[in-house]
Amino acid sequence: MTRFSILLATAATLGFSAPLSAATTYLNIDNISVAVGSGTGTGTFNNTFDNGQTIDKVIDAPTATAQEFHDQTTHIWFTGSAPNQGLELIFTFGVSYDITTLHFWNYTGEGYDVDNVEFTFFNSLGASIGSTSIQPALGSSGGITAQNIALQSPLNTRSVRAYLTGSNGQIDFQNIGFTANVSDPTLDPAPQVPLPAGGLLLLSGLGAVALRRRR
Numbered sequence: 001m002t003r004f005s006i007l008l009a010t011a012a013t014l015g016f017s018a019p020l021s022a023a024t025t026y027l028n029i030d031n032i033s034v035a036v037g038s039g040t041g042t043g044t045f046n047n048t049f050d051n052g053q054t055i056d057k058v059i060d061a062p063t064a065t066a067q068e069f070h071d072q073t074t075h076i077w078f079t080g081s082a083p084n085q086g087l088e089l090i091f092t093f094g095v096s097y098d099i100t101t102l103h104f105w106n107y108t109g110e111g112y113d114v115d116n117v118e119f120t121f122f123n124s125l126g127a128s129i130g131s132t133s134i135q136p137a138l139g140s141s142g143g144i145t146a147q148n149i150a151l152q153s154p155l156n157t158r159s160v161r162a163y164l165t166g167s168n169g170q171i172d173f174q175n176i177g178f179t180a181n182v183s184d185p186t187l188d189p190a191p192q193v194p195l196p197a198g199g200l201l202l203l204s205g206l207g208a209v210a211l212r213r214r215r
Contacts, residue, residue: 025097027178029059033092037161040078041085043169048077058089061175064103067143068174075107078164078171086165089176092158096124096188097180099153099160103146105174106139112172113138114164119151124158125189136173144174156183 025031036055049055058076061068068074078087099121107113118133130153137147153160157180164171 023182025180026064027180028061029056034059035090037088037090039088041080043079043081043085048072048075058176061177064146064177067145068105069143075172075174080169083167083169085169086163087171089162091160096156096158096183098155098183099151099157099178099180101179102149102151103177104136104149105144105146106136107172108139108141112170114171114173115167116165118163120161121153121157122159123156123189130154156188
């Protein structure tokens with residue numbers, strides 16, 4: 001084993017690793033979490049995520065091509081007191097992603113469907129890094145399939161705020177999912193994991209020994 005190989009092996013032991021390669025991932029309940037945000041509007045609610053039904057059902061579609069069937073256990077229904085009184089959802093990721101596609105299962109009727117969704121993207125430090133809005137189409141009749149909408153988020157998105165509104169205050173839909181690539185961790189602004197105590201000294205000592213032997 002060469003001296004350089006020894007240094008690389010020691011670095012790996014101390015927790016250094018090469019950057020992760022980008023991997024396309026479907027984001028749902030298996031790898032993200034969702035919560036109702038404090039910006040949710042006031043009014044008379046038809047909260048189908050209460051009374052034993054949690055908001056987690058908004059991210060439980062197993063794949064981006066899965067069909068959703070509208071009933072009380074599957075859909076989300078929220079009624080605000082005015083058209084601008086919407087439902088705020090906060091999606092949190094375990095690692096940073098570059099989002100490429102939104103998968104949105106909307107309601108099938110114009111009187112209750114979601115008309116607009118405003119997205120705000122945040123990095124791992126909680127700083128806002130961009131925003132956009134989309135106007136989803138009506139859901140398909142029968143088994144509802146997702147509308148796939150290009151949603152180019154900024155690099156290294158760690159959480160997403162979605163504010164959903166309907167033109168008449170009604171907000172009814174089935175599910176939300178994302179397709180994304182794992183971000184380059186070297187560009188993530190999150191504080192790096194500290195090197196174990198003595199790690200830097202050990203690496204510098206090994207480098208000095210290798211240099212002396214070469215001389």
